[in-house]
Amino acid sequence: DAGVIQSPRHEVTEMGQEVTLRCKPISGHNSLFWYRQTMMRGLELLIYFNNNVPIDDSGMPEDRFSAKMPNASFSTLKIQPSEPRDSAVYFCASTPGQPSYEQYFGPGTRLTVT
Amino acid sequence: AQSVTQLGSHVSVSEGALVLLRCNYSSSVPPYLFWYVQYPNQGLQLLLKYTTGATLVKGINGFEAEFKKSETSFHLTKPSAHMSDAAEYFCAVSFSGNTGKLIFGQGTTLQVKP
Numbered sequence: 320d321a322g323v324i325q326s327p328r329h330e331v332t333e334m335g336q337e338v339t340l341r342c343k344p345i346s347g348h349n350s351l352f353w354y355r356q357t358m359m360r361g362l363e364l365l366i367y368f369n370n371n372v373p374i375d376d377s378g379m380p381e382d383r384f385s386a387k388m389p390n391a392s393f394s395t396l397k398i399q400p401s402e403p404r405d406s407a408v409y410f411c412a413s414t415p416g417q418p419s420y421e422q423y424f425g426p427g428t429r430l431t432v433t
Numbered sequence: 434a435q436s437v438t439q440l441g442s443h444v445s446v447s448e449g450a451l452v453l454l455r456c457n458y459s460s461s462v463p464p465y466l467f468w469y470v471q472y473p474n475q476g477l478q479l480l481l482k483y484t485t486g487a488t489l490v491k492g493i494n495g496f497e498a499e500f501k502k503s504e505t506s507f508h509l510t511k512p513s514a515h516m517s518d519a520a521e522y523f524c525a526v527s528f529s530g531n532t533g534k535l536i537f538g539q540g541t542t543l544q545v546k547p
Contacts, residue, residue: 323476350533362523362537369532410476414533420465422535424476 323425325411331431337399340428343392344413352422353386353396354410362410368394369416401432435460437526439538447546452496452511454541456524459505466507467525467535468498477523483507494518519545 324343332338344351352367366376368388376386383402388394398405408429412422440455458464465484469477481492488500494517498509507524521542525535 352534361539364534364537367532367534374532375534412477416533420527420531420533420535421467421479421482422477422533424469424478426476 323411323413323423325425325428329429333433335400338401340396340409342394342411345423348413348415350414351394352412355407357407403432406432435526435536437524437536437538439524439541441541443542445544446514449513452514454509454522456507457505458526462528465527468509469523471521514545516545
């Protein structure tokens with residue numbers, strides 16, 4: 320298996336632009352997680368899905384952030400409009416659930432908003 | 434509610450010395466416990482996990498951890514540090530019946546001095 324795939328790996332954009340991050344989870348995994356990592360705030364859970372349904376989006380910082388999972392093999396995290404404080408590394412992770420719930424992380428997307 | 438506390442945001446050891454990274458958890462149900470490692474500019478990678486059974490678990494790269502229920506701890510150890518062990522380490526907790534959400538600690542950066 321190729322593991323969790325994220326694209327793009329790097330994104331540089333200007334403030335006010337729309338940004339879309341993409342994630343392909345490992346085939347057969349039934350839960351998908353979006354995290355944000357910064358030096359100041361560490362690793363934060365933004366939202367997660369179980370069987371393509373959003374379960375907990377309490378970590379989404381603002382209405383500018385939205386996430387979708389239209390099918391079991393694809394998810395997007397969108398920021399519109401982007402701001403410099405959104406600059407971070409965004410990770411996607413998936414898990415098969417039972418029996419151990421270990422999460423498999425993608426390589427991350429490094430977002431820079433200027 | 435579940436929580437994880439990692440004692441010490443930075444730990445420095447000499448090459449060849451014992452590595453001890455501390456993790457304490459809080460959980461009202463039997464926990465599943467994990468240690469992840471993150472090398473620079475990479476995603477998180479599972480080092481080891483405890484779900485049930487033997488309380489001393491061995492992971493990759495010579496690391497091991499022991500689940501101590503009475504102390505609510507899951508400390509990570511390695512007998513002899515190697516320069517390649519320099520990374521950030523995260524402890525995390527989950528539980529059976531959860532949809533796979535992990536509660537992460539704040540992370541501990543391990544520095545290995547020659």
